[in-house]
Amino acid sequence: MNIQQKSYHIPYKHGHLHLRQIVPVQADMSKPPILMLHGAMSNGRVFYSDSGKGLGCYLADAGYVVYVLDTQGRGLSEPKLARGFKFGQGEVIREQLPLIQQYILSLHPKATTVHWCAHSWGGVLMASALARYEDLQQSVASLVTFGSKRRIEVKSLQKWLTVDLVWNNIAPFIAWKSGYLPADKLKMGMDNESRSSLRQTIEWVRGQWVDSDDGFDYGYAAKQANWPKSWFIAGKGDKVLGNPADVERMIKECHIQQVDYTLLSKKQGFRHDYDHGGMLTHKDAVEDHFPRVRDWYRSFNG
Secondary structure: OOEEEEEEEEEEOOEEEEEEEEEEOOOOOOOOOEEEEOOOOOOHHHOOOOOOOOHHHHHHHOOOOEEEEEOOOOOOOEOOOOOOOOOOHHHHHHHHHHHHHHHHHHHOOOOOOEEEEEEOHHHHHHHHHHHHOHHHHHHEEEEEEEOOOOOOOOOOHHHHHHHHHHHHHHHHHHHHHHOEEOOOOOOOOOOOEEHHHHHHHHHHHHOOOEOOOOOOEHHHHHHHOOOOEEEEEEEOOOOOOOOHHHHHHHHHHHOOOOEEEEEEOHHHOOOOOOOOOHHHHOOOHHHHOHHHHHHHHHHHHO
């Protein structure tokens, strides 16, 4: 792979946000770059590795400048989550994504837009920022999501165990005792969650798309938004966290004018019925559907 990686540390709330830059050796800085956002209990490593694995590295090797954000407290952003950490998903939507968008554009003075790409709950956060801010609607070139859903309405024993029992009840109790959810130590995910993020996620998965911090109605705003061209990708083997039926429900809720939907399944010609994480991490993804993602971006700017 002919790529280079470096880290930017953007000052934010008595700490910094970590932004990974992955670039081809011969980078064209005039083309719109790509910003990637992880989901809950995760961090930017779902998109890249030091050895060059992951969708972010794949797209950089194909000629795109890629940025991967670690939201506050996660990955290499500092300070790390600890007892007393008060911030939640609202700060990602209202502050961190707009801040990083402007920072990236400052690094690309010839580019006026940035492509957005997200995994899981990161897609909900990106969609929320887009619905809320008209300037982002103008400066985001496209939105691609993997396994992103706002509500989980699918009914199954696995859903009851994973969401209703563990996420909605056991996790908040652990977070109350610890001051945050130590998901990595409990092997529940790649990274930890703040009590605020956990509470707000539970509220949105259960009910209305409204900001608990200031009452902003994202559902209403989404109907009025000028959405960029979007692509929602789901995995047939994703039974709960990004169930295809719930992904399709989010598409309808967003009221996106130009939107594509792809189901990664054997029946649709893919090698596997991909699960929630496997859409990005399975070894076959590089030859299976990553080329389709590359071609999606090529359809915009060559």
